[in-house]
Amino acid sequence: MRRWWTVPVTLCALAVLAMAVVAALRAGGLVALPGDVPVEARELVERTAAALDTVAVRGTVVTRALTPHGLVTTRAEVHRGDGRVVVRYLAGPAQGTTIYRDGDAVWARGPRGGLRRQAQLGDGWSAELLERNWQFTIVGRRRVAARPTIVFSGRGPGGSLTVAADRATWFPLSLERRDSAGETITATTWQIADFSVAPPPPPEPPPAGHGPPRGERRRIALADLQEAFEAGAHDFTLLEPTWLPPGFELEGWYLHEGPGGVMVEARCTDGLRALLVLQRSAAAPEPPGGGPAHRPGGRGMGRGGGAMRGQAGMGYAPMMHLRGAGGHAVRRVIGDTAATVIGPIRAEDLERVANDLQPSS
Amino acid sequence: MNCAQVRDSLAEYQLGGLSAEERRGVAQHLEDCADCRAELAALERLDELLTPAERVRAPADMWSRIQPRLRRRRAPWWQGLLASPRPAIAAAAAMLLAVAGIWLTTRGPATTIETEALASGYQEQQIVAQWSSPLADDAALGLMFASLNGDVVEP
Numbered sequence: 001m002r003r004w005w006t007v008p009v010t011l012c013a014l015a016v017l018a019m020a021v022v023a024a025l026r027a028g029g030l031v032a033l034p035g036d037v038p039v040e041a042r043e044l045v046e047r048t049a050a051a052l053d054t055v056a057v058r059g060t061v062v063t064r065a066l067t068p069h070g071l072v073t074t075r076a077e078v079h080r081g082d083g084r085v086v087v088r089y090l091a092g093p094a095q096g097t098t099i100y101r102d103g104d105a106v107w108a109r110g111p112r113g114g115l116r117r118q119a120q121l122g123d124g125w126s127a128e129l130l131e132r133n134w135q136f137t138i139v140g141r142r143r144v145a146a147r148p149t150i151v152f153s154g155r156g157p158g159g160s161l162t163v164a165a166d167r168a169t170w171f172p173l174s175l176e177r178r179d180s181a182g183e184t185i186t187a188t189t190w191q192i193a194d195f196s197v198a199p200p201p202p203p204e205p206p207p208a209g210h211g212p213p214r215g216e217r218r219r220i221a222l223a224d225l226q227e228a229f230e231a232g233a234h235d236f237t238l239l240e241p242t243w244l245p246p247g248f249e250l251e252g253w254y255l256h257e258g259p260g261g262v263m264v265e266a267r268c269t270d271g272l273r274a275l276l277v278l279q280r281s282a283a284a285p286e287p288p289g290g291g292p293a294h295r296p297g298g299r300g301m302g303r304g305g306g307a308m309r310g311q312a313g314m315g316y317a318p319m320m321h322l323r324g325a326g327g328h329a330v331r332r333v334i335g336d337t338a339a340t341v342i343g344p345i346r347a348e349d350l351e352r353v354a355n356d357l358q359p360s361s
Numbered sequence: 362m363n364c365a366q367v368r369d370s371l372a373e374y375q376l377g378g379l380s381a382e383e384r385r386g387v388a389q390h391l392e393d394c395a396d397c398r399a400e401l402a403a404l405e406r407l408d409e410l411l412t413p414a415e416r417v418r419a420p421a422d423m424w425s426r427i428q429p430r431l432r433r434r435r436a437p438w439w440q441g442l443l444a445s446p447r448p449a450i451a452a453a454a455a456m457l458l459a460v461a462g463i464w465l466t467t468r469g470p471a472t473t474i475e476t477e478a479l480a481s482g483y484q485e486q487q488i489v490a491q492w493s494s495p496l497a498d499d500a501a502l503g504l505m506f507a508s509l510n511g512d513v514v515e516p
């Protein structure tokens with residue numbers, strides 16, 4: 001006569017047994033689980049990145065991005081090729097806006113053609129870090145924009161990246177980034193893709209000195225930065241990260257100088273993502289869009305900013321969690337320095353980076 | 362057919378998805394073009410990686426090979442169960458439990474963050490940094506870029 005507990009105990013024992021069998025077979029190379037096919041990160045990323053740079057394609061995309069307005073979904077017309085990209089948004093907060101990218105220069109024009117914003121992209125990405133930190137696996141195939149694609153997925157310290165690459169051209173017809181909590185940061189999927197087009201003609205770049213300032217940003221050696229701070233060139237204390245999440249490394253230091261004052265950027269990367277430590281004087285006004293004057297409701301950084309400034313020189317101010325472009329951020333005032341740590345990683349990790357900032361010496 | 366046309370249809374060709382006439386065209390081109398043959402070989406290599414499903418399926422005789430070994434180890438209380446017509450159900454349940462166990466142990470704790478919008482000056486730096494990376498999503502990053510506060514009023 002079997003007792004009542006026979007069935008559950010049996011099932012548990014069999015579960016353990018099944019795990020052992022699977023483990024043994026996997027160790028012997030007999031069974032590969034789906035989504036478990038490791039591939040060369042470099043080959044996949046290089047081929048796809050090269051296609052992204054060179055392949056001429058025109059069509060429509062559905063794109064999602066974490067913006068200050070939350071996760072926004074919109075449609076856009078895209079024409080790209082030969083290092084140039086033109087994106088015109090058909091809906092959403094950027095409706096009517098066109099983004100131009102020509103090599104490293106990007107700028108946005110409003111519906112009536114006015115220059116809204118411009119920036120210079122840089123480099124600072126390392127293939128070695130990518131290979132060390134990101135595991136890529138082929139997860140299957142699917143049709144995107146009526147074309148067969150290969151779907152591969154990369155997992156790194158800062159989250160994941162899923163790509164559906166066109167089998168004929170390697171162009172990524174779908175790209176999705178998630179943070180390590182699985183939340184979507186950005187996602188774009190092509191709905192219609194015409195690969196028979198010519199690349200877009202070179203767009204007219206904004207004339208120099210026109211429109212909003214481009215914020216001068218230059219790479220600087222830590223020693224030079226320390227020297228300037230020791231000489232009293234800036235009214236805050238330079239902080240250095242002493243802990244970074246596994247897989248992230250300090251890529252370099254940058255100095256931003258503009259009408260809003262001086263900002264120091266310590267840029268860290270895991271090979272595919274950026275984790276930034278931004279520092280400025282706790283006494284300086286917040287950058288445009290973030291201060292109380294720009295947020296009449298007293299929400300967001302405005303509220304914390306005031307409280308933090310009041311505590312300048314008094315040690316740690318309460319931590320603030322923020323969500324916006326490209327992931328999460330925490331901000332705190334340490335002495336006379338307002339530090340913002342921003343990146344697509346877990347909040348606990350951002351917090352630890354912020355907590356472990358130390359005066360540079 | 363030229364190389365560009367062939368490359369465009371190579372994936373369909375390999376999947377057997379072209380018309381007979383198109384297939385002939387591609388096959389003919391492949392005979393003469395080493396580059397396109399190499400491309401096809403690369404696709405085939407990827408295809409091998411793409412079909413783990415076949416390898417996942419356990420060999421048909423796996424259970425019958427495991428069973429005698431279990432019996433030799435003499436564990437009477439589940440022996441009856443294995444001998445009964447229910448081993449498949451039990452194995453399926455066990456696999457489910459195993460998968461659930463793996464799933465539960467590999468999932469990290471969920472992160473809940475009270476978040477608010479971030480000052481655009483900082484956001485812009487993050488967007489620029491992200492946009493400089495390989496596999497940057499121009500459409501999504503452009504959307505973030507265009508949605509930042511503090512824009513200059515249009516002329």
Ligand SMILES: [Zn+2]
Nearest residue numbers: 364394396397
């Ligand atoms: Zn050819």
